Amino acid sequence: MTPRAWLLFNAKIGSLTFGMGAITPMYEHVLVRERKALTAREFQEILTVCQVLPGPTLVSLAMYLGKRLFGPTTGVLGVLCLCCPGAVWALLFVRFVPLERPDVRAVFWGFAVASLILLVDMVVRLLPALGATHVVGEIAAPGRHARRVAIAIGVGIAVLLHASMMSVALAGATACLVAEFAL
Amino acid sequence: MTLVGLVSSCFWISLLSFGGIYGAFPELQRVFVTQHGVLTTEQLIDAVVVAQMVPGPGMVACTLIGQRVGGFAGALTAFVGTYAAPVLFISGIAGLFDRYRSLVWVRRAEVALRPLVVGFMGAAAVTILRQQMSGHPWATVAVAAGASWLHARRVLSPLPLMAAAGATCWIVFATFSGH
Numbered sequence: 001m002t003p004r005a006w007l008l009f010n011a012k013i014g015s016l017t018f019g020m021g022a023i024t025p026m027y028e029h030v031l032v033r034e035r036k037a038l039t040a041r042e043f044q045e046i047l048t049v050c051q052v053l054p055g056p057t058l059v060s061l062a063m064y065l066g067k068r069l070f071g072p073t074t075g076v077l078g079v080l081c082l083c084c085p086g087a088v089w090a091l092l093f094v095r096f097v098p099l100e101r102p103d104v105r106a107v108f109w110g111f112a113v114a115s116l117i118l119l120v121d122m123v124v125r126l127l128p129a130l131g132a133t134h135v136v137g138e139i140a141a142p143g144r145h146a147r148r149v150a151i152a153i154g155v156g157i158a159v160l161l162h163a164s165m166m167s168v169a170l171a172g173a174t175a176c177l178v179a180e181f182a183l
Numbered sequence: 184m185t186l187v188g189l190v191s192s193c194f195w196i197s198l199l200s201f202g203g204i205y206g207a208f209p210e211l212q213r214v215f216v217t218q219h220g221v222l223t224t225e226q227l228i229d230a231v232v233v234a235q236m237v238p239g240p241g242m243v244a245c246t247l248i249g250q251r252v253g254g255f256a257g258a259l260t261a262f263v264g265t266y267a268a269p270v271l272f273i274s275g276i277a278g279l280f281d282r283y284r285s286l287v288w289v290r291r292a293e294v295a296l297r298p299l300v301v302g303f304m305g306a307a308a309v310t311i312l313r314q315q316m317s318g319h320p321w322a323t324v325a326v327a328a329g330a331s332w333l334h335a336r337r338v339l340s341p342l343p344l345m346a347a348a349g350a351t352c353w354i355v356f357a358t359f360s361g362h
Binding site (some may be wrong): 017057173 | 195197200203205209213228229232234235236238239240241243245258266268269270274277281288291293295296297300302304305312314315327341342345347348350356357
């Protein structure tokens with residue numbers, strides 16, 4: 001794969017593909033199966049690292065892959081190709097759609113309710129993952145599972161009480177890592 | 184809010200977010216709605232909803248927030264702040280992780296940090312639910328019940344589901360307001 005092909009690929013998925021759930025498999029398909037630039041294991045390891053690190057996973061993944069395959073400049077350009085089309089679409093949307101009109105507000109109100117359902121579904125699907133371990137198919141001990149649930153509830157309550165994200169993220173990440181490695 | 188404040192806020196929110204735009208939602212609300220008062224919660228939800236409807240990463244909502252705060256310059260500033268964070272972070276540590284990424288402890292850390300994602304996203308769901316229920320609680324429950332049923336049965340994928348919910352609300356609005 002050439003740097004030019006990488007940038008075009010990012011521009012294509014940034015223009016036509018919605019959501020991380022759809023975009024990540026496209027990276028895997030092109031880099032692992034089509035171009036054979038990475039092995040499936042390498043891709044999975046890079047994805048895991050991007051999920052561990054704070055920050056938007058998709059952008060981190062694009063940067064990591066671009067930097068690793070073609071160097072830092074192409075990595076940054078790849079991120080721009082991925083992110084610019086959506087930003088342009090979004091700005092055009094709010095420029096030309098009269099969001100203050102009552103009938104448009106009604107439509108957006110429906111959109112927000114549907115988004116809420118999708119978000120709740122995402123959270124519900126993540127819950128079983130709290131009871132997993134790093135070994136595929138293995139279930140965590142009940143005590144470890146309970147500690148993770150308690151941390152998730154604590155983080156949620158702290159956020160709802162308007163604690164700053166930095167303090168919650170730092171305290172929460174520390175609690176998570178202590179619960180995993182020290183207890 | 185100044186452009187420097189905007190770029191700094193977007194940078195830190197992006198850098199510390201777990202779970203994408205929904206993970207960042209509570210902090211966006213705390214900073215832009217509660218602390219600086221440059222947005223209402225409704226406008227913030229609008230930005231997140233539009234971000235779901237356009238292609239690419241959901242963090243584009245930050246660009247829309249920037250546009251609300253400072254026009255085109257604000258949008259550009261927020262865009263740079265949001266995406267500079269992961270770019271710089273990954274540039275700085277990718278080499279280190281490239282060396283250690285296959286170690287078991289990295290995979291264990293990913294599993295261990297999942298409660299953070301669940302906590303942030305759960306809090307975002309509660310905040311959006313509160314906002315929607317404050318306006319039309321019964322209609323929210325009715326539309327949410329219908330959308331849940333359609334989603335659970337896999338009748339509609341996410342974008343058509345949003346379109347159906349929006350169309351339903353528009354029909355209800357047009358019916359009861361006489362338009």
